[in-house]
Amino acid sequence: MTPEKAAEVQAADRVHWRDVEDGRRRDGWSRPLPSRSNSVDSLAIRSIHSRGPVDPALTLPIQYRTVSFQIEESKGRERAELARVAGTAAKDLADLEWHTISTADVADRLLTSPATGLSEEQARRRLDEYGRNAPSPPRTNRFWTVFGYFFKGFGSILLVGSILVFVSWKPLGQPPALANLALAIVLLAVFFIQAAFAMFQDWSTSRVMSSIKDMLPEHCQVTRDGQLIQLPAEGLVPGDVVSIKAGNKLPADLRFITMSSDAKFDRSVLTGESRPIAATVDHTDSNYLETHNMGLQGTHCIIGSGSGIVVATGDRTVFGRIASLTNEPKSKMTTLEKEVLYFVLFICAIMFTMIALVLILWGTWLRRHYPNYINVPTLIVDCVSVAVAFIPEGLPIAITAGLTITANMMRKHKVLCKSLKTVETLGSVSVICSDKTGTLTQGKMTLTDCSVGSENVTVDALKKDLAAAHESDTLAAFLQLGALAALCNAAEIDAAQAELPIEQRAIFGDATDTAILRFSESLADTSVAYYRACWQRVFELAFNSKNKFMIRSFSLSRREAISSTLDRESAELFADGDFLLTIKGAPDILLGRCSRYMTPSGELMPLDDDAAATFERIKNIYSSQGKRCLLLARRLVPAAALAGLEPGTTKYDEAMVEEAKSGLTLVGLVAIVDPLRPEIREVVSTLRGAGVRIAMVTGDFALTALAIAREAGIVSCIQVDTVDNLDRNPDHVSISRKPAETGSGSEEVDEKKGGSGGVVGGNGRGALVISGPELTRLSDNQWRLLTEYQEIVFARTTPEQKLRIVREFQEESVVAMTGDGVNDAPSLKAADVGIALGSGSDIAMEAADMILLESFSSVVVAVQYGRVVFDNLKKVIAYLLPAGSFSEFWPVMTSVIFGLPQILSSFLMIIICCFTDCAAATILSFEKPEADVLLRRPRNVKKDRLVNWQLVLHAYGIIGMTETLASFAMSFWYLQRSGIPFSDLWFSFGRLPPSIDPSYYNQKLAEASSIYFVNLVVMQWFNLMATRTRRLSIFQHPPLFNKQTENLYLFPSILFALAMAVLWIYPPSIQSVLGTAGIPVEYWFLPFTFGLWIIILDETRRYWVRRWPDGRVAKAAW
Structure with a gap:
């Protein structure tokens, strides 16, 4: 690779922008990376001055805990993936240098002007080249995603079955049977319908939640062609000049070019720390994430105003990089996906076993002894019929619809599901x-108690004493505690609400600092603003969850503040040039660093074992009351201790942290309460x-x-x-x-x-x-x-x-x-x-x-509906399997084994699964929770399956067997009444007695097939009612007249099934193609008796389960 090419590759890895009209590359693109060194300070020290260079790869895990790159507990593939992503993100951030160059260089590189901004033509070209200012959706492999829509679950079996039936129609069919063509088309249609529902589920999931995009402001003020205009945030491009004022949310990453002296930004959305950051035009840190001259997308301007040049948009912003990591999908399967996979494998195992049995019987017996009974096209259709019989084609549709229905019901209870599959x-x-x-x-913290020495008072009592204007040494000591609370605090009071009482004023900061600052402001006429004006901050170490304390150091700018801030002894010792170190944090961390403490009278005493035990006792009292306890301490740092050290340098920061490790004066303890919801x-x-x-x-x-x-x-x-x-x-x-x-x-x-x-x-x-x-x-x-x-x-x-x-x-x-x-x-x-x-x-x-x-x-509602989803899915499967699987399988097997005519056509099998049963199965998702849903232990995902042997026994052995025997009986009884005795069909293998006319036989067989079909449809109505509850009686959980249990959609679903049955068996045009026929009216009503038997049988089962919960029936209950 030539040196010129290497330079181009290096430049391509950097964040840069170019215009079409500028055919040359700026020299700045080829300059070497700034030198980087390891951070010598694991405490994430933040000085208000510049400091030595810091590698963003080291500070990113501390500051941006969201992506948490260095989590020790990450294992295996997850750890390797996180490490890979961490390295990429850290390198990208390290390569950024917008904060280290002058504003003139920034404008020059981006071919823009701070005064006039970009031209509309420039903006249009950059928008075309770099895209809109919005985070990209998570990366997905479109091919495998679409492939999964079609071929996950039973999709591949349906497609193969459709192709085989097409082949059995032509060229194998001699002559071609229209019924086979219709079956092939319907199988293909079901294949595409299932894929469409899978796409719908994926689309529903993707549109439920997009908070990252919602965080971006809708509009912003931009200078274009020298004019200040309002522009949608998505239309921003690198080089735009954006105007900022208090209350604005930054729409992109900006390099500040002008800033008012009071400008501050809240970066808590990214860092989790609510300490406002003072904005500057010059860089304060070599770390892109720490410097104060950069405005990061999604952060707020809480006070002040200014302007900045857009240097990064969309995925190139810091926010966009983090968003891309948190958007990574979970790799492991949900419990529902595991259960559905288990069910698919279970059904496929039975299906392929039965198909193998059919093939073995045909190859070893039927082909030799009855060669004219089943030819190859018929064999193919029979095998596909076995597959159709076992595959509950309506299940994927019912599952998708059920999850969507449940998610919508949860949304009504203010529970938002980002992924439908996590509901269960x-x-x-x-x-x-x-x-x-x-x-x-509640997250609304209030400071309720405070103590100086052994004196413990409530805040209300302290305020009353102050209001009574009783001057005493004790009150003076507590006022010093208030002054310390004002100085060692990262929160800021909203200056725009100065006329309001302190209880009503907005405070920018975390909940703890807000409570302490509100306490300080409420103590006396001397305000927080006064203390902060008298003491000039020179150093700060922010609070974090590892250190559990914060430090602020000050130099004195107004001598009169000493008397209200320090005790008499300390005030006399404090010399010009000295520093006041203040510290606030966990007592268990800081108590050992204290050597003295302030008494209620304002005197300083050595912190001996007895005094330490007193403070430990006070802390334990606060803690035992559920209150958070913090210790506030200070120390005078002589100027000589920091002589020769420049503020803002690493050595200066280290020296200040070292001073805080010992010799502290304990001023007091405060107790903060956060009420329970x-x-x-x-x-x-x-x-x-x-x-x-x-x-x-x-x-x-x-x-x-x-x-x-x-x-x-x-x-x-x-x-x-x-x-x-x-x-x-x-x-x-x-x-x-x-x-x-x-x-x-x-x-x-x-x-x-x-x-x-x-x-x-x-x-x-x-x-x-x-x-x-x-x-x-x-x-x-x-x-x-x-x-x-x-x-x-x-x-x-x-x-x-x-x-x-x-x-x-x-x-x-x-x-x-x-x-x-x-x-x-x-x-x-x-x-x-x-x-x-x-x-x-x-x-x-x-x-x-x-x-x-x-x-x-709302988590109770979420758990409840999560269990209801699983219960309802079991009910859906228990409802679908008897008619849609078991009762469809036996007509094929009796035809192969016993030589009987296939009493239910393959086409009507599809109609049962996808039309007459599917609507009712979906409606079961509307079932209300049973009374004991929150009285049961959670499901053991390793043992309690969606489809277990108890459910199979119920669906196949009880309900399925009942429906199958009843349907066989009705169909062959009808043939018997029509002059075709069962004895002539048993082991006939397609051979009819001479007395039976073949055309008459085919007509009556079509009617008998329709009777079998109608019998299943009607009996399923009663199965629907019986399946609504697993343990409760239908009278305890009625479908009508009880708001807690009713499901009014059941009856429209029954009418829909009736309409579908009539539609597919009565129109003459359909009859001629599909081989269906109208049936005598009594065969619509006779199945009601069998349906009532199902209700009685299942009511008896549930009574035994309730009456003897440890009995054999209960153990075999689904």
Whole structure:
């Protein structure tokens, strides 16, 4: 490769834009990559100044937890795929250098002007070349997708059968039989109809959810040809100059060219951290993701104004890259897909066995002894008839329609299903791992208590004392705590609402910082803005889920603020040039770094063991009340400690972090409460009654998490195990809780009914609380023991540990994960069913399979309908198999084995499956939940099949046998009455007595075939009524006059089946082609007696199941 070609290849890998009218490539395209070095700081330090270069491949997993590239728990092929994608994404981001060059160079490279923007002609050409500013849909292999529409399931068998019947018509048919041609055409039509329904299901799935596109603003203000115009966001192209103001959502990745001094952006949609980012024109960091002179698509301008040049659109934006990863489909099959595959294999095994039997009988017996009975074309049609008999052609249509119907019913209950196939999976869920904040709780945090030294007060009492204007050293100490809360805080108060009370003002930031900042602002006349104006921030380390603390350091700009911020001793020691280091975070992390504490009187005392025990006791009191506890501390950093270090450099940042490791002064503790959602206790109780375990996964302290879990009803046992109760050695007998040790409300529950509040499962394990650090040290045996507990609380967990928890539960259970944050996205993606809240982040919703649009209580509806889907699919199959399989098979086999005429034509078999039965089978999807649907244990996906031996026994051995014998009896009785005795047909093999006219015989045989057909159609109406319930009587679950159980669509489906039957047997034009005939009217009513027998027989079965639930009949019940 020549040097020139190598340069071109390198340039092609970069983000660049060119215009058609510019025939030359800019020199900038060939410049070498900027040097990169490993980050020396794993704490993701963010300075407000520039710092050394950082490799985006190292910072991306920390900042953009959504894609979570470095998850240790990823295994096998998933890990390799994530590593491949991570490397590509990191390289692409590392190659970007729009933030490091001047605004003039940016404009020059993009052939645009900051003043006049692009011309309309330029914009049009770039739009044609680079496409619209919208994320691309997930990549799919169109060939295999379309191939699957046609050939998955029974499609290939139908196509082969159609081709064979075409061949049996011509050239093998001598003479060609029109009935064979009609059968071939109908089989081909069914083949295409099934494919059409598969396409419809795929289309329905793809259109349900597109939140990534919804996140883009609809319009934006753009400068084109020197004029400011409003343009749809999708019409943006690289080089456009976009105007920005407060409240705007950025429509693309921008390089800022002008920015007001107060401009700030909220990047929480990407980073999960709500700390506003100050916007600048010059770059502040060599990392494209960290620098403040870039505006990233999907982020908000919360204050200020400015303008920027579009440098990336669509999939080339940071947002687009992340969206493409979260849109990757799950590779493993859903539980429903597995069950359908199992059923297809089961049916195919029987079908091919029977076809082989027919071929063996023909080749070894019939061809030799009765050569004129079955010729090759007839043999082909007989084999296809066996296939048609066993294949429930209407099943794929019924499944697709049923899932769509159920998804629409769930949508009415504010549950949005992104994939129809995951609906049933939720019904199999046995474990729900639930995030706490925003899911179980309201996400509206309030600071309720605070303490200085040993003095603990409620916020309301403190406000009353301040309002009374009682000056005291104690109040001064609490005011210092308020000042520290204002400084060590990443939230921002909306300046536009200054006239409103603090309780009503909007605050930009995460829920914790918002609660603390609102507390600080409400304490005194000295506002948050005053403190921040007096202290100039020089360093910041943002809070993250691993560090569990944040740091902010300040230099003093206004001397008068010292008295209200520091105690007297510290104020006297603070010299010009010194720094105030403030820190806020988890007490268990920070208490050991403190050497002194401030007393309620404002004095500083050494933090000895007694004082530390006091603070530990206060923290435990807060935690036991379900409140989140944070410690606030400070330290004076002499200027000499940082002498010679330039702010913003790596060494400066490291030195400031080192100062925070010891010598801190503990100012106070604060307690924050996040109220539970009012419906949570009832939801937990209902799910536990349904046999579903709920494991709470949170970042809170173990005591806090346990208190909230008890309040929510997730933990009901009095005695709670810890990691010490989990044996590392698998040879040891593990400790277990006995029923006597559970809460007073606990009781043993019948295994068929599932769990209930406080129940100890069959394995005898009660409740367990375990923290994130302890999880990292567990052995495989301890993980196994952990997942057996009925009540589990995971505290102090990180996103990676959430993912590990999901994967460990998946070893033996079907797992659902609920969450609403960006950091929940990896575990949502990994779970069998990811459930996001509609109030959560858009990336979490994109990673989830299901979205609860209103509240967490909707998960009960989702589980209920998930189980109903499975129950209704069993009912659909139990309804289709008797007439659409068993009763169609025996006319073919009796013809081959006993020499009887095929009493049901192959064409009428298709009519039963695709017309008379299909509508009613689809209507069964509208069946309401049976009364015990949430009183049963979840389905064991390894044992409880969609089609098991009990269902086959019911469909074939009871209902199928009844319908077959009745239909045979009616047909041959009619022939007997018509002068064609059964004795003349038995072992006749096509040979008729001389007394029977062949044309008369063919006419009567067509009528007998239609009688067989009508008999099945009518008896299926009664089978439809009997199949509606599996255990309840038809009188307990009536189809009419009860809003909880009625299904008014049943009767129109019966009328539809009647109309289809009449349509295919009475019109003379159809009769002549298909060999059907009209029947005497009494043969429409005689099947009613057989239908009533089916109702009585099934009512008796269900009574025995209810009366003796452990008896043999119950064990054989489907």
